[in-house]
Amino acid sequence: MTDAFSAAAEPTRRRILQLLAARPRTVSEIAADFPVTRSAISQHLLVLASAGLVEAEKVGRQRIYRVLSSGLQDLQAEIDRFWTHELDELVADAHALRREDT
Amino acid sequence: MTDAFSAAAEPTRRRILQLLAARPRTVSEIAADFPVTRSAISQHLLVLASAGLVEAEKVGRQRIYRVLSSGLQDLQAEIDRFWTHELDELVADAHALRREDT
DNA sequence: ACAATGCGTTAGTCGTCACTAACCTATTTG
């Protein structure tokens, strides 16, 4: 799964990215925020890393994960490429309709 | 898979949404743009429909699919909720770094 | 040196996804 969009879509990984965006964290720190095992988190991090969204820095016996801003940029570009002008116009229509309802 | 984000993330469904955003289409019209069978497309449309992203209007023996702007609005909200301020700042950093490279 | 800690890795399970092939139903057309 090299596709950043698909990698980031998974709910657990979405939250991991948000946590890491706030500040870099160790694996255990991240895992503490989730009901699943550390192993599961570790594997999610692997997916995110292979999509170029995070990287790990080895410090002592810890691995500090951080978001890779370059990968994040790619993700944003991918989202933007998906979100065409036509899609944007349709959302604008929805807003307009809601305004008429009042 | 009720989650609009996950539903929209799948590459084929992403393209289907873009096609339908440009203009409503029949199933066969959509399927013509993909290498997979009409059945596969039909199932993708079911997923999109159950996520509230598209709807079908029955006209004669055709089914004209169109994007539901309300669902699209929800999707945008979901993406925006994911894309926190912190993530945005990191992307800004990436841009700044690239500028320094020159 | 030895125990504890942090984390990656692997094997295996279960569920789900994307897909095809085949079939069925409704509608239109000759």
Place this chain on the structure above:
DNA sequence: CAAATAGGTTAGTGACGACTAACGCATTGT
């Protein structure tokens, strides 16, 4: 009415994703 067309439906398959349990390997602390 019969053939053709549009498309939903289902069963079955292969692959893969998310997860746990168990183990292995450094690194740190006693």
